[in-house]
Amino acid sequence: MGTIWQIHGNDAREMTLRLLETSEAWRLVPVGGTVALKPNLVIADTAENGAVTHPGVVAGCIEHFQAHGIRSISVIESSWIGDRTMSAMRTAGYGDVCDRYDVPFFDLKRDRTVSVQTPIGSIDICRRAIEAGLLVDLPVLKGHCQTRMTCALKNLKGCIPDREKRRFHALGLTKPIAALGAALRPGLVVVDSICGDLSFEEGGTPVQTNLMYACTDAVQADAYGRTLMGLAQDEVPYIELAERYGGGSTAWLPSDVVLLNEASAATHYPQPTGTVARLTRSVHADQACSACFAALVRALYATGRGGGQDIYIGQGWRGKQQVGLGIGRCCAGATSCVSGCPPTAEAIARELT
Ligand code: SF4
Known part of the structure; x- marks a missing residue:
């Protein structure tokens, strides 16, 4: 079972830096490989409303990797159907972050796709997510009106084109989310649970948790997040399904959680x-x-x-x-x-x- 690094606080950038430094995340980048940071920018909003990843998380990731000599870093995302990704990135404050660290932002709605075989058939996935040396999943832990919660696995839905997003909904979300998670298997997950929304993907009822955690398994990140959300196993079935599809392990024990500070x-x-x-x-x-x-x-x-x-x-x-x-x-x-x-x-x- 992998370690889950956890930290409490209010400063997303500082918390992210501590999580990544303590876990030596830079070692996950293959020699000469690229890093693609995948936040949640589902809609055009600021992080305080509970829907999108705090820009400080992305800033902390970039600082960490750059400090360890890794130069080929990008931020990738596509917002949900109906919202413009570039509008979402600017509203959330990502334009400033990318300018400050000289890191490009790529709208995956404009990316080419690769057809990947999965246990539920082929899924078209954006090329930049597939080809990243290290895909870093940066979800918000929050509620969701259809799947009860969304975290690392569902955040990967931003790595597929809009036509596939529509098809995922037609297929009922559970199986395609699990299959996509198994196909992409991000190498690092940093969860923003600073003020995720209680019940809806698009925010509006943020709950101040002031917590972040990191691990190397999206399935484990979701299994742990489900516990933090107070949900039962059968309320979020795509997590166990992702494990069955080979996306990672749902297993975690309290002893796997390494606290970098106290909740107080x-x-x-x-x-x-x-x-x-x-x-x-x-x-x-x-x-x-x-x-x-x-x-x-x-x-x-x-x-x-x-x-x-x-x-x-x-x-x-x-x-x-x-x-x-x-x-x-x-x-x-x-x-x-x-x-x-x-x-x-x-x-x-x-x-x-
Ligand atoms: S038990 Fe007390 S110290 Fe611990 S998190 Fe709750 S209020 Fe804070």
């Missing part, structure tokens, strides 16, 4: 509004870390439970007794408690159901 490194989250405020109306938060609070929000959303009982969360409850459900080791004095620091949304969801 990122305590700030915005005052809940809208859906998040409704979900957390019975939550008594006192100095909660953002990763802890976000895990609770995701679990409440995934289960649709929790409205009736008092829930306690945060460092302010340490050493005190509470009548209700405690979230995380700070609330060990509650009537019942989900252990962990932070606990995963999956563990909280188990307690809620």
